[in-house]
Amino acid sequence: MMIEPHERELLSELDGSLLDSVQRIRNTSPPAESMQTTLARFNELLSADLTSNEIEPTSLAKTSHTIRFSANWAGGLTAAVISVVMASIWLSSPSVGLAQIAQALATQDWVQVTETADGVTRELWYSRTKDISASRDNESIEFRDHKTGVFHAYQRHENTLYRALEGDMPQRHDLYSELASSLPLLLEGFPHSDLLTHVKILDGHRERLKVIHQTLSRVDDLKHDLLDYNVMVEFDGQPAKLSFRIESESMLPQYCRMTTTYDDNELELVLQFSYPTQGPQDVFSLGVPEDAIYIDRIPPENVQVLLASMKAASHRFDNYRAIMVNYVEGDPFWWINANVEVVHRKENQWRRSSIVRSFQLEGPTKDTDMKLWWAQQVKESPVPDGHLMTIRQDDIEWRYSGDSKRRFIISVPSFWSMTPEWIMRPPTGFANNLHFEVNSTESSKEGPAGTMLLEVTPTIDANVAYGLTNATFSPTARYWIDVEKLLVMQWDEIDADGQVMSSTIVEQTAKSPDGYWYPVRLLRKAVMPNGETVESNMAIYLDFDSELPDQLFKPI
Amino acid sequence: MSNELLRTFEDHGHALYRIAWRILGQADDVDDVLQDVLVEAMRVGQREPVTSWIGLLKRLIVCRSVDLLRKRNTGTVFSDAEFSEFNHPSSNISPEEVAIARELDAQFREMLSQLSGRQAEVFSLRYFDDCSNQEIAQTLGISSAAVATALMKSRRKLAALLLTDPTEGTVQ
Numbered sequence: 001m002m003i004e005p006h007e008r009e010l011l012s013e014l015d016g017s018l019l020d021s022v023q024r025i026r027n028t029s030p031p032a033e034s035m036q037t038t039l040a041r042f043n044e045l046l047s048a049d050l051t052s053n054e055i056e057p058t059s060l061a062k063t064s065h066t067i068r069f070s071a072n073w074a075g076g077l078t079a080a081v082i083s084v085v086m087a088s089i090w091l092s093s094p095s096v097g098l099a100q101i102a103q104a105l106a107t108q109d110w111v112q113v114t115e116t117a118d119g120v121t122r123e124l125w126y127s128r129t130k131d132i133s134a135s136r137d138n139e140s141i142e143f144r145d146h147k148t149g150v151f152h153a154y155q156r157h158e159n160t161l162y163r164a165l166e167g168d169m170p171q172r173h174d175l176y177s178e179l180a181s182s183l184p185l186l187l188e189g190f191p192h193s194d195l196l197t198h199v200k201i202l203d204g205h206r207e208r209l210k211v212i213h214q215t216l217s218r219v220d221d222l223k224h225d226l227l228d229y230n231v232m233v234e235f236d237g238q239p240a241k242l243s244f245r246i247e248s249e250s251m252l253p254q255y256c257r258m259t260t261t262y263d264d265n266e267l268e269l270v271l272q273f274s275y276p277t278q279g280p281q282d283v284f285s286l287g288v289p290e291d292a293i294y295i296d297r298i299p300p301e302n303v304q305v306l307l308a309s310m311k312a313a314s315h316r317f318d319n320y321r322a323i324m325v326n327y328v329e330g331d332p333f334w335w336i337n338a339n340v341e342v343v344h345r346k347e348n349q350w351r352r353s354s355i356v357r358s359f360q361l362e363g364p365t366k367d368t369d370m371k372l373w374w375a376q377q378v379k380e381s382p383v384p385d386g387h388l389m390t391i392r393q394d395d396i397e398w399r400y401s402g403d404s405k406r407r408f409i410i411s412v413p414s415f416w417s418m419t420p421e422w423i424m425r426p427p428t429g430f431a432n433n434l435h436f437e438v439n440s441t442e443s444s445k446e447g448p449a450g451t452m453l454l455e456v457t458p459t460i461d462a463n464v465a466y467g468l469t470n471a472t473f474s475p476t477a478r479y480w481i482d483v484e485k486l487l488v489m490q491w492d493e494i495d496a497d498g499q500v501m502s503s504t505i506v507e508q509t510a511k512s513p514d515g516y517w518y519p520v521r522l523l524r525k526a527v528m529p530n531g532e533t534v535e536s537n538m539a540i541y542l543d544f545d546s547e548l549p550d551q552l553f554k555p556i
Numbered sequence: 557m558s559n560e561l562l563r564t565f566e567d568h569g570h571a572l573y574r575i576a577w578r579i580l581g582q583a584d585d586v587d588d589v590l591q592d593v594l595v596e597a598m599r600v601g602q603r604e605p606v607t608s609w610i611g612l613l614k615r616l617i618v619c620r621s622v623d624l625l626r627k628r629n630t631g632t633v634f635s636d637a638e639f640s641e642f643n644h645p646s647s648n649i650s651p652e653e654v655a656i657a658r659e660l661d662a663q664f665r666e667m668l669s670q671l672s673g674r675q676a677e678v679f680s681l682r683y684f685d686d687c688s689n690q691e692i693a694q695t696l697g698i699s700s701a702a703v704a705t706a707l708m709k710s711r712r713k714l715a716a717l718l719l720t721d722p723t724e725g726t727v728q
Contacts, residue, residue, distance in 0.1 A: 010686060017718040018711065021664040022683050024657060025578050034583035039569040042594060046562040215584040230588070 041213070110279035113176040114272040124173040125279045133173040134280045136287070143283035146170045152283040153434055154292060161288055164297040165304075167431025168311075168411035176271060210234040218248065225249060235260075297430070299438040303454065310425045310486045317421035318512045319346045321546035323374045324418050325539045335363040341418055342378055342386055344546070348394050349553035352415050353386030371541040390415055391555045398555040405555075420518040420540050424488040424506055428456050428477065435459045447480035448489040448505075454479040485509060485517035502526045513544050561597060564609035571685065572617050578684040579621040579668070581661055589620045596620075611695045614685065615677070622676040625669040667717040675710035678703055 007026075014022055113124045122137040131146040144151035144166065151171075154161045212232040219226045227246040232239065240260035246253050256271040280286050298304070322345070327338035340355040355378050364373045378386070390413075391398045397408045408414070416422035430436035437457045444453035457476045476494040481487070487509065493501045508521040522538040565572075572593075576586040593616040597609070606612055668676055677696060681687040689707070693700045 006686060010683065013707075014683070014711065016715065018715045021660065021714075021718065025581075025661055025664065026684070028581075028661070030573060030577035030586070031583055034587075035570070035573050035577075038583070038587050038590060039573060042590060043562070043566060043569065046565060046594070213587070215587060217582065217584050 110276050111176060112274045112276055112279065113173075114274075115176075116270045116272075117268070124176065126173045126176070127279055128174065130279075131172075132279070133171065134283075134286060135173060141283060141286045141288055143280060143286065144171060144173075146172060150298065151432075152288075154283060154286075154288045155434070159289070159292050160295055161283065161292040162295050162297055162434040164434055165431045171432070176273070212239070226254070295434075297434060297436065297438070299430075300440065303438065303440045306452070306454075306481065306483060306486075307428065310481070310488075313486045313516050314421045314425045316514070317345070317516050317518070318514045318544055319548055320344070320420065320512075321543045321548070322420050323371075323378060323541040324420075325374060325541070327537055327539070328535070329537050330535075333363070336360065340374070340378070341389075343415070343419055344548055344552055345419070345421075346548040346550075346553060350390070350392040350413060350415075350419070351388070351552050352390040352392075352418065353388050355381050355386040356383045358382055370539065371543075374539075374541055375543070388556070391553060393553065393555075400556075420542055421516070423522070423538075423540075424491070424504075424519050425486070426479075426488065426491065428454070428479070430456050444480060447478070448482070451480035451482050451489050454481060482517075487517045487519065500527060510542075512542070518542070560606070560609055561594075561601060564613060565594070568610050568613065572613055575614065575617050575680065575685045576621045579618070579625060579665070579680055581665060585621075585624055589617065589624055592620050593617050608694075614681065614687075615695050618677045618680045618685075619673070622669065622673065622680065625665055625676075664714075664718070667714055670717065671710050671713060674698075675706050675713070678706040679710040679714070682707055 011019060011023065109129060110125055110127045115122045115124060120137065122135060125134040126132070133142075133144040133146065135142045139156055141154040141156075142151060146166065149166045149170070150163065151166055152161060152163050210233060212234060213230075214232075215228075215230045217228045219228055225248045227244075227248045229244040229246060230241065232241045234240070238260055240258060243257045244253050245255040252275060253273050255273065258269045258271075260267050299307075320343075322343045324341045324343060325338050326340075327334045331337055336357075336359065340357065342353050342355055344351040357377055358380065360377075364370060388400050390400070392413055395409050395411055397410060397414060399406050399408065399414070412427050413419060413422060416426065428438075430438050435458055437459055439455045439457070441453040441455075444451060447453060455476065455478050475496045478490075478492040478494060479488045480490040482489050487506065489506045491504045493503075495501050503523075503525040505523045505525075506519045506521075507523055508519070509517050510520045511517050518540070519538075520540055522540075524536045524538070526534050526536075528534060573586060573590065576589050577583070580586055580589065593613060596616055597606075597612055600606060600612060601609075668679070671679065674696075678692055681692045681695060682689075687695065689700050689703045692703045696703070
C-alpha cells in the first residue's frame, strides 16, 4: 500500500508492535454505508435546526442541565412513549427461539421496577400469573388484586388504609412487565425497517411516533453478558431516547433510562428491573403500620350486584339509531331551538353526530308522530349524516372538533349522557376512589315509588381531594333505581348544604327488542345560582331496524 | 451558530467519523459519540463564542470516544453488525488472520483506554487524525511542549503494554 510522505514521517515515530497496531487500525476503513447513513442523518438534523430539541447524550450521570419534574407526569409521558413503542414491538413477528423466551417471560412470576424521577423513587410490582399490582413510595402504599377487583391503599399522611373497588379501569402496573417481555421480539427483528407499519393498535397514534434510530451492541464485562439497546424516537415531535441494558441469556432488561425534552425542559427517568420469584403477599407486607385506621369503601353485595347488572344492561343493549332531542317544552319555537344529535350503535361501536337543521317556521302539532317527524328532520338536514363528533370502538374514542382529531381510551363513552343505554345508568364515580361513601336504602320514601336509593357522598372537599379550585361537580349524588328495569328513574345532585342543585327525572320508559329498558322522555330541573329553577326536556327516539353499515363506525 | 456548525460538519464530517472509528472500531458507538458531540458542541456554542468549530469538534470527538472506550472496556467488545462490516484492505487475507487482527485491534483499544485522558487524546489526534504537534496544541489548548511530552509518554506506555504477556505476566 502506498504511504504518503507525511504518513511515513508520522509512522516513523513508532516501531514494533505499536507500529503494527496503529498501521492496522489506520488501514481499516469505516463501513461506507454506516458512515454515509450517519453523516447524512446528522447533516439533515443540523439542517432542520433541531438544536433546541436535541436528545440528552447517553450518560449515566445527570448533567447540570437536567431539570426536575413531576414523577407522575414523567410516568405518563414515559408510559405514552413506551407503550406506543412497546405496542409496535409486541406485535412484531418473532422467531421461534425468541418467541419461546418471550412466552417464558410472560409467565414470569414477578417483575419489580424501581422508578426514579425528579429525585422521587417509586417501587412497582406486577405479577402476570396472579394479576396483582403493588406500589410503594413516600406518599402511599397500594396493593391491587385485579382478579377480585378489590384494592387496598394506604395513605401515609392520613395513616389510613382504605379498601375499595377498582372499577372499569384497573390500574395495572404492567407497563414495565409488558416492556420486559416484549424486548426479545424486537431484538430478534433488529433493526426493524418498518417498525410501525401494520400495527392496528397504533391507529390514531402512528402519525405521532417516528422511530429515528436503533442500535444494538453486545457488552462483555467479564461478569455479565449484556446487550445495549438504544432506540431514538420522536413522539409528537419531541425527541426521546430509551437506553436499555439487557441480560443477553435471559433477555431480561436490567436497566432503562429515558431522556426527552418537554417545554424546553430536559427530563430523565431511570428504571431498575428485577425478577423475584415472590412478591408482596398483601398490603401489610409492604409496610402498612398496625395502628393504621381502616376504612372500607366497598358497598354491600346487593348494591354491587345491582350496579353490575345495570352496567351489563348498558353493554348488552341492542343495536340502534337514536335521535336525541334536547329542548325546552315552554319554548314557543322549541322545535327550532332544540339541540339534536344522532347516535348510532352497532355492538361495541358508536357514532355520534350533531344535526344542523334548516329553519322551519311550521312545527309539529299535537297529533304529529314525533318519531317520524324528527327522522324526516334529520333526513332533510343540510349536512348529510350531521357533523361527526365522536367515533368509538370498544374503549377507544376518536373525538372530532373542526379539523382536529384526538384519540382517547376511556371505559365508558364520554358522551354517555347522550345515549339511550347509558343516560340513566350513569357512572357513579365511586369506584377506584377512596373518598366517596356509598349508602343504600331499599324502598326509599323519597323519590319515585318502588325504587332503591343509592347515595354517593364525598368524604372530603372535592377541591382539596383533586387539587382544584371552584370544582363544579356535585358533592353528593342520589340515584333512585328501579331494580326491575335496572334503570335510574331519578337522579339528584345535592350541594354541600343539602340543597338540590339538579334533578333528572324519567317520565316515560320503553323496552328494547332484546328486553332492555331505556328512557323515552326525561325532565331536567336545574337550580341556578340566583335560586331560579330552569326546566328542560329530552326526548329519545330509537330505530332498532336501521341499517348500520360498518363504514359508519370507521374513524376518519 | 447552527449554520457554522452545519458547515463545519458538512466539510469535516468524514474526518470526524474516521477519528471516532479508529478509536472505537464500532459503527454504533461512533454513531452515539457523534450525537453526543454535536449536542455538546451546540451547548458550548450557546454559552460562548467558538473561534474554531473544527477544533472543538475534534477535541470533543476524541474525548468522548476515549470516554466510551473506557466505559465499555472490560474485555472483548464486539457487535454482530461489526462482523458483517469488517473491511480489510487486502482480499488475500485468510479468515484466521482476520480474526487475529480483529482481536489484536480490540486489545490495542483496551490498552488505549488505559492511558490518561490527555495521553489518549494526544495519541489519537496524532496517529488517527494526522495532526501535527502544533495543531494538537491548538486543539487541546495546551503548549507544544506538553503535546510532545504526552506523546512520548503515551508511546512508551502503549509499547510496554503491548510487550506484556498477559498469561505469564512478564515483559518479553
